[in-house]
Amino acid sequence: MANNWKVASRVVALLLVVAITVGVFAGRKELERLAVYGYPAVFLVSLLGNATLVLPAPSFAIVLLTGGVLNPVWVGLVAGLGATLGEMTGYLAGLSGQGVIEQRRLFQDIQRAMAKSGLLVIFGLAAVPNPFFDMGGIIAGMLRMPTWKFFLACWFGKSLRFGLLALLSAVTLA
Numbered sequence: 001m002a003n004n005w006k007v008a009s010r011v012v013a014l015l016l017v018v019a020i021t022v023g024v025f026a027g028r029k030e031l032e033r034l035a036v037y038g039y040p041a042v043f044l045v046s047l048l049g050n051a052t053l054v055l056p057a058p059s060f061a062i063v064l065l066t067g068g069v070l071n072p073v074w075v076g077l078v079a080g081l082g083a084t085l086g087e088m089t090g091y092l093a094g095l096s097g098q099g100v101i102e103q104r105r106l107f108q109d110i111q112r113a114m115a116k117s118g119l120l121v122i123f124g125l126a127a128v129p130n131p132f133f134d135m136g137g138i139i140a141g142m143l144r145m146p147t148w149k150f151f152l153a154c155w156f157g158k159s160l161r162f163g164l165l166a167l168l169s170a171v172t173l174a
Contacts, residue, residue: 042066042075043082046162050086059083060129060165067166076163083162084155087126090134091150094141106132111139118145119153126157 042062049059059079067075110132114121118140125136140150 038066038070039074039078042070042078046079046082047086050083050158051089052086059162063162063165064169067169068172070166072166072170073163075166076159076161079162079166080155080157080159083158084126084151087133087137087154087158088151090137091141091145091147094138095144096141107135107139110136111143114139114143114145118143119149122150122153123157126154127160129161 045062046059049062059082063075063079110121114136122136122140122145125133137150137154
């Protein structure tokens, strides 16, 4: 009976991730229009934009739009928090045990690095724009990295990245 609940929860987590990804991708133009609403919009767009797996989303656009108008440090922290909460979808997909990409060499390389120093790998993947963060989040979930460690490493990395982007916007618009 417990095994059935485990399988059911994995299926629900995976379906939730797919549904969020499809929904955000379909409504990405509407998300960009939210920039006029300040910090809540930065948070919401970053949350939804990073809740997708693999598909691009407008997080960078909202940070650039608001970084020159609002306090860039706060924009970075708020965008980083929203992005981190959104990135929990990849982590949840990994917790569900759905290892669709396990056979790839890149996956195995990231998995080995995460086994040695997972916090630094998540921080690095979050701080630098790259297409591999989702894979890192999935691996973190599969390796059962404690949620709070994943969250903090991701938030620091995302906040650094978005903060620097917002500062760049503030400097160029000043």
